[in-house]
Amino acid sequence: MVFSVSAGKIQQHISAIASGFLGDWLEARGNGLAVPMTLFAGGKVLNAGHPELAEPGSTLCLSLHGLMELESVWDFPGRDEEHYGSQLAQTLGDTTALKLRFNSGRPIYRNGQDLADLIERLVMNWPVPVKRLIFLGHSMGGLLIRSACYYGSAKGHSWAGKSLDCVYIGSPHDGSWLAIGAHKAASQLNKVPRDYVKVVGEVIDLRSEGIRNLSRGEVFEPGTEEQPLLSGARHFAVSGAIMRAERHLVNAWFGDALVHRSSAHGARRKGWELTAKASFPGVDHVRLAHHPMVSKQIQEWLV
């Protein structure tokens, strides 16, 4: 039994990593490794069309993971199913914590469109009237929130008009240095007139559309103009950094290992009005998803 559980988890992680690298291709091939968009409540799959819960709350708190991650990234180490959402649910009361799993290799706008529809279906079928929605997005998950908010609003979904709180945790709104580097490296290597160099560029070019979107923080369908943050909602940004000393050279180069502080705060985005932002030097990219200091900050903002 123990073996089958851990084997299942290994399979899920392999699927998440494969989907991050090649998710769009896997989906197009109908490959069983492609991760379908799935909602979870208390570790169990939740049917958005017929949600069955013992105590459904009027506030929904949805946590969205990042590239190549699973919903388990939110769990505090050694504390199964305890995460920012569950802690908020406990403090706020009348709140249901949900998690999302999705194919992070698909273009962000396509995931955003599907997520907007999924939330609408969930809210319409929720056993009690939904009054408030809280979105917590780690890394790419934050970009997915922005995309879903835009498409939900554009489609006139009822949930987009409710009380909304969006928390972007280590999200590369202006792009990630690693994705930008991959993009530049591939284009430079492809120009070299030597086959053995070009092959390296071609291998880098195999990366998924989801990863490509991360190079510039693209969340809308190509050809769509830059859209502002959803008005009427509150928007919070959280950033991390590898070193404790905020001005350390390592932080200037690598940020939280993948995302710079300026990108996490959307410094280059025009017309952005963040409700609040916070930085956590010494907390790296992955630990931002399950760190007590971040949890405390989220509680201060949302409770």
Place this chain on the structure above:
Amino acid sequence: MTHINSNLQWWRGLADVLGHGLQHGATKLKRVHLSVADETFRALDAIPVVRPVNRTVRACHHGISKLSYSSVSCAGRLVVELAGVSPSQTADGSVDEEMMNKS
């Protein structure tokens, strides 16, 4: 039954990815190998005294290499065929060719 089916789908999916990796990996490795070797063959070709032998060796080297890599690539293709993953179709029934060609 559903769990068994999805588990089977997962293993077939993994075989499909590994088969593609083998197939395209061998092709790319062949290009790297031959182009690196060509650097040396090109340098030797500039020396008149070794040129005839160099060309014969190059032809043998490239022939054997191509045969070896093609065999590995074929094995990968066979794995993909055995995995039997069929491309998903779009809403209008067509296959997303652009995405399929990405490999």
